[in-house]
Amino acid sequence: MYESFRMKKVGEVIFIVYQTVYIGFFVFAGICYMFHIEHVSRALVILTFLFSAIFIIIQKLLLIVFFRWLRKKGLNFRNVLVVGT
Numbered sequence: 863m864y865e866s867f868r869m870k871k872v873g874e875v876i877f878i879v880y881q882t883v884y885i886g887f888f889v890f891a892g893i894c895y896m897f898h899i900e901h902v903s904r905a906l907v908i909l910t911f912l913f914s915a916i917f918i919i920i921q922k923l924l925l926i927v928f929f930r931w932l933r934k935k936g937l938n939f940r941n942v943l944v945v946g947t
Contacts, residue, residue, distance in 0.1 A: 875922050883915040
């Protein structure tokens, strides 16, 4: 999730967010089960992870649109110097 997404397709970014939220959900559910935490509602947990996935996807998509706009303006490029033959 923390790798650069400069050149990734939108579907790849959404899939990465989905995987991250899915893993986080099951880790949290496992911790609640192992420590017998009864004060956490299942509906609250599901809604929290659902909304976090939606908001993270929106954030990533807005960043992709913004960085692609910057690239069209001639910014957001990486300079590379190749030395040798």
